[in-house]
Amino acid sequence: MNAALARLIAGQVFLQACMAGTRLAAPLLALHDGQSEAAVGVLLALFALTQVFLALPAGRYADRHGLKRPMALSVVAAVLGAGLAAAFPVFPVLCLSALLTGGATGAASIALQRHVGRAAETPTQLKQVFSWLALGPAISNFLGPFTAGLMIDHAGFRLAFLLLAFFPLAAWYWVRTAEELPPVVRAEQHRHERTRDLLREPMFRRLLMVNWFLSSCWDVHTFVVPVLGHQRGLSASAIGSILGGFAIAAAVVRVLLPLIAAHLRERTVIAGAMITTAVLFGIYPFVQTALAMGMCSVLLGLALGTVQPMVMSTLHQITPEHRHGEAVALRVMAINASSVAMPMMFGLAGTLIGISGVFWFVGAVVGAGARLAWGLKDVR
Secondary structure, three states, X not given: XXXXXXXXXXXXXXXXXXXHHHHHHHHHXXXXXXXXXXXXXXXXXXXXXXXXXXXXXXXXXXXXXXXXXXXXXXXXXXXXXXXXXXXOOOHHHHHHHHHHHHHHHHXXXXXXXXXXXXXXXXXXXXXXXXXXXXXXHHHHHHHHHHHHHHHHHHHOHHHHHHHHHHHHHHHHHHHOXXXXXXXXXXXXXXXXXXXXXXXXXXXXHHHHHHHHHHHXXXXXXXXXXXXXXXXXXXXXXXXXXXXHHHHHHHHHHXXXXXXHXXXXXXXXXXXXXXXXXXXXXXXXXXOOOHHHHHHHHHHHHHHHHOHHHHHHHHHHHHOOHHHHHHHHHHHHHHHHHHHHHHHXXXXXXXXXXXXXXXXXXXXXHHHHHXXXXXXXXXXX
């Protein structure tokens, strides 16, 4: 990993840590102020909702203006979001903060993914840079909540939000010296292309479907494991450790991927992850102890942790260079729409077929979807 990529990852970490910390602090403050669980659910959904509607405009903006301008606007939005929560810690403002910090994180990730994808020169480099870049969210999802939790316990909610508002400024410190890549000039025949033209491409549609299947697996694991653990009589710390093992395993495999990227084929890794996930989802409901659930969680983290770099590498190979930002945006839209809708669907399904049934159903769908992954072509 070179110095330029390290600076971009550092910028991503600090900007997303602002959102991750706000995502912890805002619901806790809402509950502290007497808001209902339903209200807190709406608040959490708002962090992903903005990214659904802003992703496509953000992708097109990145295609036109590169990296720094989208990043600067994202920094301003994130500072404003956390700063408003510090100044006016009431529920309507917390909702606005969720929209601002969530949207900022989504727009920044699109610009960063587009930039590093264009900077890579070979398929192997694509897999390597996206493996390194995928470490950013794992680090920020620890840094933001951990820092926010410490500040809440020792200094209160206002100062926690205030500290989080400085994180995006640190992000800009790392990103501000990044070298912009030459702009992509659209040929005349491409100037009037629309999003639906991109969606008509069979390989792109196939990749989006595969990515949606796998992102749903992240959502179902995060949603179902606490419920399943509670049914098993596990403590909160044990359930947290099970989910923590998943996150650590996903991060570890992303550290290892760049070392073996030259020997990996994207569609093989993705299909293997889907089959492994289907098997583990089939086993999960039968395990009873925290240790056994933790082992399943770690194995699942290793499998799903390989997916994002492979998906992003494939995406940049099958889409035109002048539409990379737009293609990344469509992927972000699909993931965040899933994050908004899937927990509600899982909750409804759990009441109808049971929590174990949710695992088995999603596992069966993902296993059947592995055929789509095998159909992804290798572009060399």
